[in-house]
Amino acid sequence: MSVVVYAPASTANVSVGFDSLGAALSPIDGQLLGDRVLVEAASGDDVIIENVGPYAHKLPADPKQNILYDCYHYFVKQYAEHHSKVLGCVKMTLEKNLPIGSGLGSSACSVVAALEGLNAYLDSPFNKEQMLIMMGELEGQISGSVHYDNVAPCYLGGMQLMLQEAGVTSQAIPHFEDWYWIVAYPGINISTAQARSILPAQYRRQDTLEFGRNLAGFVHASYSKQPELAAALLKDNIVAEPYRAKLIPGFDEVRSYAAQSGALASGISGSGPTVYIVTPVLEQAERTKAWLEQHFIQNEDGFCHVCKIDEQGTRVTGTSL
Ligand SMILES: Nc1ncnc2c1ncn2[C@@H]1O[C@H](COP(=O)(O)OP(=O)(O)OP(=O)(O)O)[C@@H](O)[C@H]1O
Numbered sequence: 001m002s003v004v005v006y007a008p009a010s011t012a013n014v015s016v017g018f019d020s021l022g023a024a025l026s027p028i029d030g031q032l033l034g035d036r037v038l039v040e041a042a043s044g045d046d047v048i049i050e051n052v053g054p055y056a057h058k059l060p061a062d063p064k065q066n067i068l069y070d071c072y073h074y075f076v077k078q079y080a081e082h083h084s085k086v087l088g089c090v091k092m093t094l095e096k097n098l099p100i101g102s103g104l105g106s107s108a109c110s111v112v113a114a115l116e117g118l119n120a121y122l123d124s125p126f127n128k129e130q131m132l133i134m135m136g137e138l139e140g141q142i143s144g145s146v147h148y149d150n151v152a153p154c155y156l157g158g159m160q161l162m163l164q165e166a167g168v169t170s171q172a173i174p175h176f177e178d179w180y181w182i183v184a185y186p187g188i189n190i191s192t193a194q195a196r197s198i199l200p201a202q203y204r205r206q207d208t209l210e211f212g213r214n215l216a217g218f219v220h221a222s223y224s225k226q227p228e229l230a231a232a233l234l235k236d237n238i239v240a241e242p243y244r245a246k247l248i249p250g251f252d253e254v255r256s257y258a259a260q261s262g263a264l265a266s267g268i269s270g271s272g273p274t275v276y277i278v279t280p281v282l283e284q285a286e287r288t289k290a291w292l293e294q295h296f297i298q299n300e301d302g303f304c305h306v307c308k309i310d311e312q313g314t315r316v317t318g319t320s321l
């Protein structure tokens, strides 16, 4: 018995919704932008972890430092507690397709693919809400605080709004299906924990009021299908972007290019350094990609993709990598 699970990249915050909004992404050319995990039976005393794929060499050399190790042990404990059953030894092979510290939810991708891989391997003993809580826990271990804005879209797909009330962690809101999201990773890394540590501990009352108005307005515009209004509200001049922009070489130029090229919106993806630009015009999306490749990407680790929002989220793709 073996199973392979694919988990897509995600863009957290979507500028206007710090820790509260996130969207799953898939490149329109069909390339894989996300991690895959193969779970298969094995013998031994402990989980066996192997890394393959383009960014495998960037992972910690010690398998116990790989978040998959914690995922396995956390899942085993929950399985015993909730179902009084024992999960035997397995081998987990991680195909690491997303760079670490990218702003595309790299650790979330591994966490989601690993936990869903284990769940699928056992014929889904946990429901989606239980899984999401577990995913948030594990992601929180890495970034220093539990936030669901990468794991929820990565797992469930679509544009997700974090709710964390009344037993509901996150639900999908409508999104503009004709929007292209051009994401560019420059090839340098920014640690999420570090990018959180530079944010103010408190914000002014007038800023929190504006933040609430912008987020509520964006959600309203998404439901009432007003793309211009939604795009005008797709910004963060309050919570994170003013502080994180300086961590990203060339970010100001990206913002200027997006504005002068007539893009609908632009901003930092998650905690950076990936940036995003939104346009509903495919030709403009391709032009934007070419500009970002030429002017923003810094080395051969960087890349740029024209994406749409991935509706499916995490899925089982087969039994072998
Ligand atoms: N499978 C894994 N995938 C990604 N990071 C991992 C994994 N296992 C362990 N780590 C460690 O977790 C940390 C991830 O850091 P961080 O949260 O900044 O990155 P990230 O989740 O990749 O960021 P982002 O969400 O911006 O893509 C790194 O120290 C990395 O070595």
Ligand SMILES: N[C@@H](CCO)C(=O)O
Pocket (backbone or CB within 6 Å): 012, 013, 018, 019, 020, 103, 105, 147, 149, 150, 192, 195, 196, 240, 270, 271
């Ligand atoms: N909302 C989180 C996402 C990190 O990927 C942050 O911006 O710190």
